[in-house]
Amino acid sequence: MIRKVVKDAETAVTGLKDNMTLMLGGFGLCGIPENSIAAIRETGVKGLTCISNNAGVDDFGLGLLLQTQQIKKMISSYVGENDLFEKLMLSGELEVELIPQGTLAERCRAAGAGIPAFYTPAGYGTEVALGKEVRWFKGKPHILEHAFEADFAFVKAWKGDEAGNLIFKGTARNFNPMMAMAGKITVAEVEELVPAGELDPNFIHTPGIFVQRIFEGKAYEKRIEQRTVRQAG
Amino acid sequence: MPLDKNGIAQRIAKELEDGYYVNLGIGIPTLVANYIPEGISVEFQSENGILGMGPFPTEAEVDADLINAGKQTITSLPGAAFFDSANSFAMIRGQHVDMTVLGAMEVSEQGDIANWKIPGKMVKGMGGAMDLVASADNIIVAMMHTNREGESKLLKKCTLPLTGVRCVKKVVTNLAVMDIRDGAFVLRELAPGVSIEDVQQATEGTLVIEGDVPVMDL
Numbered sequence: 001m002i003r004k005v006v007k008d009a010e011t012a013v014t015g016l017k018d019n020m021t022l023m024l025g026g027f028g029l030c031g032i033p034e035n036s037i038a039a040i041r042e043t044g045v046k047g048l049t050c051i052s053n054n055a056g057v058d059d060f061g062l063g064l065l066l067q068t069q070q071i072k073k074m075i076s077s078y079v080g081e082n083d084l085f086e087k088l089m090l091s092g093e094l095e096v097e098l099i100p101q102g103t104l105a106e107r108c109r110a111a112g113a114g115i116p117a118f119y120t121p122a123g124y125g126t127e128v129a130l131g132k133e134v135r136w137f138k139g140k141p142h143i144l145e146h147a148f149e150a151d152f153a154f155v156k157a158w159k160g161d162e163a164g165n166l167i168f169k170g171t172a173r174n175f176n177p178m179m180a181m182a183g184k185i186t187v188a189e190v191e192e193l194v195p196a197g198e199l200d201p202n203f204i205h206t207p208g209i210f211v212q213r214i215f216e217g218k219a220y221e222k223r224i225e226q227r228t229v230r231q232a233g
Numbered sequence: 234m235p236l237d238k239n240g241i242a243q244r245i246a247k248e249l250e251d252g253y254y255v256n257l258g259i260g261i262p263t264l265v266a267n268y269i270p271e272g273i274s275v276e277f278q279s280e281n282g283i284l285g286m287g288p289f290p291t292e293a294e295v296d297a298d299l300i301n302a303g304k305q306t307i308t309s310l311p312g313a314a315f316f317d318s319a320n321s322f323a324m325i326r327g328q329h330v331d332m333t334v335l336g337a338m339e340v341s342e343q344g345d346i347a348n349w350k351i352p353g354k355m356v357k358g359m360g361g362a363m364d365l366v367a368s369a370d371n372i373i374v375a376m377m378h379t380n381r382e383g384e385s386k387l388l389k390k391c392t393l394p395l396t397g398v399r400c401v402k403k404v405v406t407n408l409a410v411m412d413i414r415d416g417a418f419v420l421r422e423l424a425p426g427v428s429i430e431d432v433q434q435a436t437e438g439t440l441v442i443e444g445d446v447p448v449m450d451l
Contacts, residue, residue: 010239028281028300030298031298076362090355102364118350120367126363127394152239170309173316174318224295224300225304228305
């Protein structure tokens with residue numbers, strides 16, 4: 001079996017350099033690679049371009065890398081939950097590219113699937129379409145979007161095995177599987193790492209071929225952004 | 234009396250049909266789930282990766298790994314499925330979702346919609362709205378007829394940056410139900426106690442009135 005298991009997050013980020021482009025899974029704070037983000041912060045690398053649906057909150061998720069100004073540019077679909085983000089953006093210290101969520105997902109998927117570009121109807125007639133090729137199919141206008149390129153992808157799964165196979169839980173799956181496909185080096189952190197053979201191959205979400213490094217994360221906080229409840233009974 | 238937000242949601246819920254897969258946006262659209270007509274079954278899709286979304290959890294059921302697109306904790310119903318974001322937007326762009334309800338800042342008589350950006354103010358992003366409006370066949374906008382300054386949100390032409398062009402087919406506001414057809418708002422129903430003149434006064438875009446306009450049956 002190909003060796004993929006690394007002992008911790010610190011080892012998993014080996015090779016990370018200034019000005020690299022990273023993908024980070026998660027939707028809001030759900031399914032984010034908490035341990036990897038902490039390790040990236042520890043390396044002190046700067047000038048990062050981060051592709052992630054959101055940018056965390058002030059003191060958690062990617063907000064931790066905004067605090068230390070390690071991020072030069074964010075590529076996201078929605079960034080509303082973060083005051084520090086707003087401040088850095090308005091002062092020009094942070095570059096931001098906003099793209100439609102489905103386009104973001106497909107640009108990740110395409111990157112991992114060997115599709116250099118694709119046409120989508122999303123954003124036609126809006127500022128998202130500025131400077132992009134337009135082509136009509138079946139009587140509808142579409143714009144050309146390109147696959148991303150990422151030096152590293154950091155994803156978080158529920159369970160993983162030594163072969164790099166991953167299983168996600170609930171809506172913590174979100175962008176993680178496509179980003180896993182797209183990274184030149186994909187680092188998966190999992191809540192539970194098991195020996196090969198323990199996960200039923202019928203229920204693997206991300207096959208191990210897409211994962212280069214895997215480790216069991218520690219002390220997951222799994223912070224909830226909007227805790228909404230109803231009365232029991 | 235004009236409808237409140239719940240009234241708008243209640244009226245939109247009457248557009249639901251048995252077997253529909255439905256995507257609800259944040260705000261008034263979310264309330265639609267509270268008014269599903271009796272005897273029909275629908276499933277709610279949330280674009281972050283769930284079909285078969287259920288109500289908010291009890292305190293004991295809260296699961297950080299189970300949220301909706303508004304980042305609220307939710308539950309899943311029997312028959313639910315989880316999936317990744319690419320698959321989620323395949324459902325949306327591939328027109329497998331039957332009805333989309335979303336809020337708006339402005340809608341034009343051509344069916345253009347603006348709901349993601351106000352120049353000069355903090356830009357939060359479009360999230361999945363552009364994908365949703367570009368693809369869905371059955372898009373209903375739920376919003377108040379006028380903004381806080383009392384200005385019409387139903388315009389000849391949108392003034393704010395667009396989310397999508399020529400995509401909205403129906404608008405339900407606190408005053409009326411309107412279809413968008415041939416470059417005009419066609420008045421279909423009035424909210425209880427609201428007159429045609431009230432709607433005319435609050436609508437900057439072209440308003441077409443055909444025959445008798447019934448009062449909404451809520």
